[in-house]
Amino acid sequence: AQKITQTQPGMFVQEKEAVTLDCTYDTSDPSYGLFWYKQPSSGEMIFLIYQGSYDQQNATEGRYSLNFQKARKSANLVISASQLGDSAMYFCAMSYDNYGQNFVFGPGTRLSVLP
Amino acid sequence: DVKVTQSSRYLVKRTGEKVFLECVQDMDHENMFWYRQDPGLGLRLIYFSYDVKMKEKGDIPEGYSVSREKKERFSLILESASTNQTSMYLCASSGATGGLHEQYFGPGTRLTVT
Numbered sequence: 001a002q003k004i005t006q007t008q009p010g011m012f013v014q015e016k017e018a019v020t021l022d023c024t025y026d027t028s029d030p031s032y033g034l035f036w037y038k039q040p041s042s043g044e045m046i047f048l049i050y051q052g053s054y055d056q057q058n059a060t061e062g063r064y065s066l067n068f069q070k071a072r073k074s075a076n077l078v079i080s081a082s083q084l085g086d087s088a089m090y091f092c093a094m095s096y097d098n099y100g101q102n103f104v105f106g107p108g109t110r111l112s113v114l115p
Numbered sequence: 116d117v118k119v120t121q122s123s124r125y126l127v128k129r130t131g132e133k134v135f136l137e138c139v140q141d142m143d144h145e146n147m148f149w150y151r152q153d154p155g156l157g158l159r160l161i162y163f164s165y166d167v168k169m170k171e172k173g174d175i176p177e178g179y180s181v182s183r184e185k186k187e188r189f190s191l192i193l194e195s196a197s198t199n200q201t202s203m204y205l206c207a208s209s210g211a212t213g214g215l216h217e218q219y220f221g222p223g224t225r226l227t228v229t
Contacts, residue, residue, distance in 0.1 A: 043222060043225070045220035047218075
């Protein structure tokens with residue numbers, strides 16, 4: 001069965017430093033998509049970044065980059081130059097069909113950025 | 116920009132009441148989802164719909180039903196609310212075209228059943 005693991009329940013980072021949030025996944029499907037979402041205390045889930053299983057390059061979106069290691073089945077999120085507003089829950093997720101109907105989320109990592 | 120709206124941000128209901136949570140999306144997405152989110156349990160899928168009048172059970176459908184009469188609207192119904200249904204409810208939508216399939220979420224409804 002498809003599964004997402006995030007082993008860090010909580011992380012702290014100093015403002016302006018980089019931080020890596022871990023995500024490993026388990027699937028036997030050759031085609032899948034990996035996503036990261038941010039959930040601030042307001043509750044809304046905000047899409048951050050996407051990596052397709054066939055993408056050769058690691059995805060980047062502004063200060064966010066996804067370190068995709070397919071053989072190790074890992075999709076870590078790297079946030080560069082952390083800001084206080086980055087304090088939130090971060091969820092790794094995977095889509096494993098061609099219709100966007102099958103989606104699984106990890107348990108999340110709470111990131112706290114220290115001034 | 117994709118917009119997913121939910122009818123209420125906060126809701127307080129009594130045990131036994133029938134509760135309707137409404138979700139509307141404006142991107143003509145085929146797929147719509149209802150999740151509940153509880154501390155330590157992450158997001159759990161209640162139901163999803165891939166077309167008008169079509170629905171599929173998720174991981175925790177017991178005590179819930181859904182309705183999708185129009186493509187843009189997906190309703191979650193608690194037939195007889197119970198205290199263990201106190202939770203954060205998140206609606207999401209996604210499109211079947213484009214290959215990306217990211218889910219766009221609404222702001223969530225914090226439901227308290229007393």
